[in-house]
Amino acid sequence: MSEPTPEAIAAFRAALTEEARRRFGPARLEALAAELDALAADLARVAAAPVGPDLEPGFLLREE
Amino acid sequence: MTRVVDAPLHAWSVGEAAAAIRRGRLTATALLDACLARIDALEPTLRAWVRVDRAGARSAAAALDAEARAGRFRGPLHGVPVGLKDVFHAAGLPTTAGARGFADVVPAEDAASVARLRAAGAVILGKLQTTEFAFVDPAPTRNPWHPGRTPGGSSAGSAAAVAARMVPAALGSQTVGSTLRPAAFCGVVGLKPTYGRISRRGVVPVSWSLDHVGIFARSVADAALLLGVLAGHDPADPGSAAVPPPALAGAPSEAAPRLGLVGGAFVERAAGEMRAHLDALAARCADAGAVVEPVRLPECVPALVAAVHVVLRAEAAAWHADLHRAHADAYRPRIRAALEAGMCVDAALYLRAQRIRRQARRELAALLGRYDALLLPAAPGAAPDPGTTGDPSFNAPWSGIGAPAITLPTGLGADRLPLGTQLVAAPFAEAALLAAAGWVEAVAGFDAAPPEPPPSAPAGSQVGASETLPGRPIGAI
Numbered sequence: 001m002s003e004p005t006p007e008a009i010a011a012f013r014a015a016l017t018e019e020a021r022r023r024f025g026p027a028r029l030e031a032l033a034a035e036l037d038a039l040a041a042d043l044a045r046v047a048a049a050p051v052g053p054d055l056e057p058g059f060l061l062r063e064e
Numbered sequence: 065m066t067r068v069v070d071a072p073l074h075a076w077s078v079g080e081a082a083a084a085i086r087r088g089r090l091t092a093t094a095l096l097d098a099c100l101a102r103i104d105a106l107e108p109t110l111r112a113w114v115r116v117d118r119a120g121a122r123s124a125a126a127a128l129d130a131e132a133r134a135g136r137f138r139g140p141l142h143g144v145p146v147g148l149k150d151v152f153h154a155a156g157l158p159t160t161a162g163a164r165g166f167a168d169v170v171p172a173e174d175a176a177s178v179a180r181l182r183a184a185g186a187v188i189l190g191k192l193q194t195t196e197f198a199f200v201d202p203a204p205t206r207n208p209w210h211p212g213r214t215p216g217g218s219s220a221g222s223a224a225a226v227a228a229r230m231v232p233a234a235l236g237s238q239t240v241g242s243t244l245r246p247a248a249f250c251g252v253v254g255l256k257p258t259y260g261r262i263s264r265r266g267v268v269p270v271s272w273s274l275d276h277v278g279i280f281a282r283s284v285a286d287a288a289l290l291l292g293v294l295a296g297h298d299p300a301d302p303g304s305a306a307v308p309p310p311a312l313a314g315a316p317s318e319a320a321p322r323l324g325l326v327g328g329a330f331v332e333r334a335a336g337e338m339r340a341h342l343d344a345l346a347a348r349c350a351d352a353g354a355v356v357e358p359v360r361l362p363e364c365v366p367a368l369v370a371a372v373h374v375v376l377r378a379e380a381a382a383w384h385a386d387l388h389r390a391h392a393d394a395y396r397p398r399i400r401a402a403l404e405a406g407m408c409v410d411a412a413l414y415l416r417a418q419r420i421r422r423q424a425r426r427e428l429a430a431l432l433g434r435y436d437a438l439l440l441p442a443a444p445g446a447a448p449d450p451g452t453t454g455d456p457s458f459n460a461p462w463s464g465i466g467a468p469a470i471t472l473p474t475g476l477g478a479d480r481l482p483l484g485t486q487l488v489a490a491p492f493a494e495a496a497l498l499a500a501a502g503w504v505e506a507v508a509g510f511d512a513a514p515p516e517p518p519p520s521a522p523a524g525s526q527v528g529a530s531e532t533l534p535g536r537p538i539g540a541i
Contacts, residue, residue: 032405039373042371047413051416
């Protein structure tokens with residue numbers, strides 16, 4: 001399983017910071033810092049994980 | 065049934081009380097009065113309830129008693145009080161979702177699960193505390209075992225009220241670990257069935273594709289009894305599964321189960337005390353005849369857990385968008401931060417997270433299908449301090465793939481706090497899960513109860529809005 005690199009996590013963190021600044025203003029960034037750190041790590045892991053190219057994003061269990 | 069004679073009325077199980085009412089040896093009103101007296105005695109310390117519906121419950125109990133006298137019984141819960149986490153709609157009672165006034169509604173209709181409870185004869189006793197919108201900012205509820213420890217969350221009131229013998233059973237909900245974890249911390253049984261097994265209609269959402277209805281009781285048999293009432297397809301819930309209800313056995317299984325004992329890196333997060341307890345329990349199960357094999361979870365699990373947290377944030381942000389726009393400053397700090405982070409999630413990555421969940425479900429289903437249940441911790445250890453609702457890491461994968469899981473209280477730690485063991489089965493294999501859980505419950509033989517009376521809270525220990533949560537801030541749902 002691919003592990004996200006520190007660089008990938010940092011890139012997601014920077015992108016999230018910019019989006020949060022745009023949406024909520026710079027005054028909210030401190031309050032969001034821990035949450036954005038965690039989200040960046042999660043997004044990097046999701047981005048690094050292999051997933052079948054034909055797999056659609058269904059989640060309801062009754063289909064299988 | 066000897067406990068019917070020995071135990072005070074407020075401590076009777078669902079099955080004991082229902083059987084006594086059906087035989088004419090107990091009235092719903094007497095049982096309700098015992099629960100109300102217990103609530104009056106303990107609620108100032110424990111703060112488990114948002115609203116006790118005395119008038120509604122008394123009226124319902126009187127009507128059920130009249131029907132019983134006429135020889136009519138609505139169903140297997142006739143006359144049994146049940147509490148509701150305050151995210152479930154009950155007609156005429158406000159739903160606060162723990163949101164301190166800025167999002168209250170008074171529903172005209174019951175949630176589908178509440179309607180099923182009433183149809184089975186349950187007395188709806190009232191609404192139980194939840195963290196705000198079933199997120200992570202702690203509720204005011206105290207752990208009945210120790211006032212300086214969390215009852216867990218988000219279904220804090222449900223777990224504490226059942227543990228404290230205020231009510232024999234309660235509904236909760238789970239998005240990541242909000243049923244399994246508080247059950248472990250409060251020393252009760254918590255059941256999270258398969259995604260789609262119980263309708264979510266009329267329950268305030270957290271994350272549509274992750275939300276489950278949960279059940280709190282004090283035995284596997286009682287949890288199974290409630291599941292039998294609550295399970296069923298609801299065409300009005302798009303996540304509801306069109307499958308037959310589980311074929312639940314009426315008596316504990318005598319057949320020893322096949323168990324997979326989860327080891328490896330996944331359980332390294334658990335405290336040494338918890339790992340030693342689980343190993344000892346597994347050894348006792350093997351001695352009693354169970355097949356116990358060591359298993360390791362597949363490599364997809366860390367990505368699955370990350371996907372769960374991405375989906376949770378994004379879907380919660382979507383549901384709260386309008387409310388947040390109007391009342392951003394009214395939210396407590398952790399949920400507000402999580403919602404605002406969720407608004408920043410890229411759509412393509414949200415969808416990738418959903419694809420990862422589906423892929424992981426296929427991989428894990430193969431493992432789960434080889435056993436009646438996997439055996440693992442329900443939480444890293446005993447209840448932590450009340451500044452957090454605890455770590456749901458051991459619950460997140462099963463919420464992510466929608467597999468059924470149950471927490472059993474199986475022992476006490478060194479500080480006399482409950483330790484919870486989790487069993488997990490393949491999707492829609494609740495019958496096998498509950499049979500295995502009942503068997504393990506009998507082997508564990510846990511019969512401890514919180515101290516009487518519950519210890520008072522230490523001065524200055526009120527949980528509030530400014531605590532810091534160790535580890536991942538979104539982690540404790």
